Amino acid sequence: MSRTGVKRRSGAGAARPRHLIAVLLALVTAVTATACTTDDDRPSIVVTTNILGDVTREIVGDEADVTVLMKPNADPHSFGLSAVQAAELEQADLVVYNGLGLEENVLRHVDAARESGVATFAAGEAADPLTFHTAGDGGPEGEEGQSDPHFWTDPGRMRKVTGLLADQVVEHVDSVDPGTVRANADRYAKRLADLTTWMEKSFGEVPADRRALVTNHHVFGYLADRFDFEVIGAVIPSGTTLASPSSSDLRSLTVAMEGAGVRTVFADSSQPKRLAEVLRTEMGGGVRVVELHSESLTAKGAGADNYLRMMRANTTAMVTGLTGD
16 A cells, blocks of 8 residues: 555656646746747847947837947947947848948948848938048048048038938848838937037038138048038048157147147047147147047937037037137
């Protein structure tokens, strides 16, 4: 009897754990499968710079995940990627990047993603790019004729890019709602048009004899073209912050500044201002250095945490710096 009882107890005891384990495994498998399906099915867009990342998020809204590689206050010319970020590029549905040589340490990863079959969109190349003009402004030999990547300083060109970017999202990112994406793009384009109008009015306060710009490096060519300014030179006579000025470059720039009566230098807040301070020394003092957020957004709440706020903050600072108010 005891043997029979043992068998009965063993049989019942073994059945219950096996049944419970089977149920638990089924539940875990279902939850895992659901989670994986959700993650795999969620479309992904990877953006290199934080300025384009902000604009892309405005256009995409909740239709897809948008990952921005460049951190706030970083320099687009020098920031790099981790191995994980490089892998994210190759797993995206769409990669949005500036191009025209801006992201100098990232472009090879973008090329690798494109070669693996990922759709890519070069915003700068789609923005009707300008070329650098170095004659008379102390620019480096060989830069003449190269495309200027800093198109976003012209909100009109950013507006053009907004529409083209929406087209790319609709074409290459599955499961997004085209109507929602295009409505978001149209809404944001209206805000960009309002920004352009406001900037025109603000810059209208700058007298004709004070519309000459000197910057930390060549970054405001598009703004100058749009709003009728003249860029007479840069402390770093290049379109990249990775270059360095020579003594003759600094002498040429000081001569140009003295000839134009310019005593204000605009330097990006994400870069060291040492070179602008050197220029101040070269000119014997009296040179004012004004910080701008020209190439990177700030952290949240720091005054330039999205593209629209950045452009308004820069405009206000430039008007103040040029008029001396």
